[in-house]
Amino acid sequence: MSYARQILDTYPASTGADAGVLAATIDALSDCAQACSTDVDADLSEQNVAEMVACIRLCLECTDVCTATIGVISRPAARDASVTRPLLEACVASCRSCGDECERHADMHEHCRVCAEACRRCERACRELLAALK
Amino acid sequence: MSYARQILDTYPASTGADAGVLAATIDALSDCAQACSTDVDADLSEQNVAEMVACIRLCLECTDVCTATIGVISRPAARDASVTRPLLEACVASCRSCGDECERHADMHEHCRVCAEACRRCERACRELLAALK
Amino acid sequence: MSYARQILDTYPASTGADAGVLAATIDALSDCAQACSTDVDADLSEQNVAEMVACIRLCLECTDVCTATIGVISRPAARDASVTRPLLEACVASCRSCGDECERHADMHEHCRVCAEACRRCERACRELLAALK
Amino acid sequence: MSYARQILDTYPASTGADAGVLAATIDALSDCAQACSTDVDADLSEQNVAEMVACIRLCLECTDVCTATIGVISRPAARDASVTRPLLEACVASCRSCGDECERHADMHEHCRVCAEACRRCERACRELLAALK
Numbered sequence: 001m002s003y004a005r006q007i008l009d010t011y012p013a014s015t016g017a018d019a020g021v022l023a024a025t026i027d028a029l030s031d032c033a034q035a036c037s038t039d040v041d042a043d044l045s046e047q048n049v050a051e052m053v054a055c056i057r058l059c060l061e062c063t064d065v066c067t068a069t070i071g072v073i074s075r076p077a078a079r080d081a082s083v084t085r086p087l088l089e090a091c092v093a094s095c096r097s098c099g100d101e102c103e104r105h106a107d108m109h110e111h112c113r114v115c116a117e118a119c120r121r122c123e124r125a126c127r128e129l130l131a132a133l134k
Numbered sequence: 135m136s137y138a139r140q141i142l143d144t145y146p147a148s149t150g151a152d153a154g155v156l157a158a159t160i161d162a163l164s165d166c167a168q169a170c171s172t173d174v175d176a177d178l179s180e181q182n183v184a185e186m187v188a189c190i191r192l193c194l195e196c197t198d199v200c201t202a203t204i205g206v207i208s209r210p211a212a213r214d215a216s217v218t219r220p221l222l223e224a225c226v227a228s229c230r231s232c233g234d235e236c237e238r239h240a241d242m243h244e245h246c247r248v249c250a251e252a253c254r255r256c257e258r259a260c261r262e263l264l265a266a267l268k
Numbered sequence: 269m270s271y272a273r274q275i276l277d278t279y280p281a282s283t284g285a286d287a288g289v290l291a292a293t294i295d296a297l298s299d300c301a302q303a304c305s306t307d308v309d310a311d312l313s314e315q316n317v318a319e320m321v322a323c324i325r326l327c328l329e330c331t332d333v334c335t336a337t338i339g340v341i342s343r344p345a346a347r348d349a350s351v352t353r354p355l356l357e358a359c360v361a362s363c364r365s366c367g368d369e370c371e372r373h374a375d376m377h378e379h380c381r382v383c384a385e386a387c388r389r390c391e392r393a394c395r396e397l398l399a400a401l402k
Numbered sequence: 403m404s405y406a407r408q409i410l411d412t413y414p415a416s417t418g419a420d421a422g423v424l425a426a427t428i429d430a431l432s433d434c435a436q437a438c439s440t441d442v443d444a445d446l447s448e449q450n451v452a453e454m455v456a457c458i459r460l461c462l463e464c465t466d467v468c469t470a471t472i473g474v475i476s477r478p479a480a481r482d483a484s485v486t487r488p489l490l491e492a493c494v495a496s497c498r499s500c501g502d503e504c505e506r507h508a509d510m511h512e513h514c515r516v517c518a519e520a521c522r523r524c525e526r527a528c529r530e531l532l533a534a535l536k
Contacts, residue, residue, distance in 0.1 A: 068202030336470030
């Protein structure tokens with residue numbers, strides 16, 4: 001069981017959403033933020049770095065948005081739909097753009113293939129949390 | 135002239151929005167993120183900390199959302215409206231909620247009065263940038 | 269296998285340290301940052317919030333330091349010992365202080381027990397990475 | 403007067419260091435984090451992006467370390483020398499490396515000249531705070 005799930009299970013008040021969905025989203029966001037950080041560095045190590053510029057930019061954006069979202073959804077009591085919804089929507093959009101771009105390089109660069117997977121999984125998790133919060 | 139403005143003025147490509155509006159938003163976001171961090175710590179130093187819980191939570195959320203937004207809008211070439219718009223909307227909502235709550239404590243706690251001001255200014259700046267990006 | 273490990277295994281250049289140690293540290297840092305964020309919110313939900321102030325502060329600090337460390341060690345090519353070493357030392361110190369304080373509340377608050385565990389594991393992982401980087 | 407100074411001046415407990423020095427450091431860190439974010443994006447817009455790889459990596463590292471340091475020193479009551487000192491040392495080292503690399507490109511790229519200035523000012527501010535905390 002992930003730490004995210006373990007600590008949410010001990011939360012002294014209502015988490016306002018299924019703890020399993022919440023924990024799965026936090027884990028997917030953490031993986032995605034980290035995969036994107038490493039993918040930036042891997043892209044910068046490639047010979048064809050000039051062709052990786054869009055990928056680097058989208059990975060940087062995705063890291064920033066995922067990191068903020070981890071903080072916000074890790075504090076369930078503070079949940080304010082007027083903030084959480086657009087933030088999750090920004091996350092969905094960022095994961096989708098970044099996943100699309102990473103996929104374009106997946107055949108050539110294995111690290112982009114893994115990063116695309118992390119983005120897809122995170123996009124799905126954020127959509128599920130959005131649906132669960134309705 | 136702020137560093138945000140100075141460095142945007144040397145940007146080698148189009149910044150996609152008026153550099154003055156962009157720089158003013160970055161400065162307002164930096165001030166707001168920092169004011170909220172300090173306000174959390176100041177709230178925790180107050181005797182009536184139990185009454186400051188909502189304020190602490192909203193300030194933590196506001197710091198996270200503003201920090202991500204600084205990163206995203208500081209990279210103008212990466213601008214993707216499907217991410218930037220909901221992120222700025224999350225920021226507007228977070229600054230408004232946090233500013234409202236801080237204002238409730240402004241008479242009693244000077245630090246909340248200053249933090250409310252930083253939130254109001256940041257909310258306005260994000261709205262102006264949203265309008266400019268249309 | 270964690271995403272951290274998967275993506276490091278596809279890294280196109282040397283990661284400068286054993287990929288297993290690096291990935292374990294990244295996972296421990298992500299868990300710790302998230303556990304600390306949730307523990308802050310859980311502490312704020314407790315009736316005896318005035319007694320949780322030190323715990324809240326140390327958890328906030330630990331989140332900030334772990335988040336920066338994830339970014340820095342996720343980009344292996346950029347490794348600069350003059351930055352990585354003191355940053356990991358700050359992380360060890362922050363996890364230790366936070367783990368000690370959480371442990372003090374572990375009997376009373378289950379969330380603090382889980383957070384203390386995440387801090388201990390992260391402290392150990394950072395020490396191992398420091399040793400591996402020597 | 404900066405917001406950092408304004409809010410520190412209303413802090414209800416001791417800030418453990420001269421509020422002017424503390425506020426100047428926070429402002430220098432905010433400027434540096436933002437200049438480095440923008441410089442990454444500007445570097446990625448240059449034709450000779452392959453020659454800017456080291457600069458991009460150092461700017462990313464500097465942004466992460468400065469952002470964590472803003473959080474930690476913005477909460478003066480939480481000050482724990484065993485964390486703050488190595489974190490400020492990591493910041494000094496990161497600003498120095500990043501400033502040196504940016505300076506190498508200053509003649510060719512105006513944005514690197516401005517970013518080098520922000521790094522130098524931040525390095526000096528962190529050194530002064532380290533001296534003040536002794």
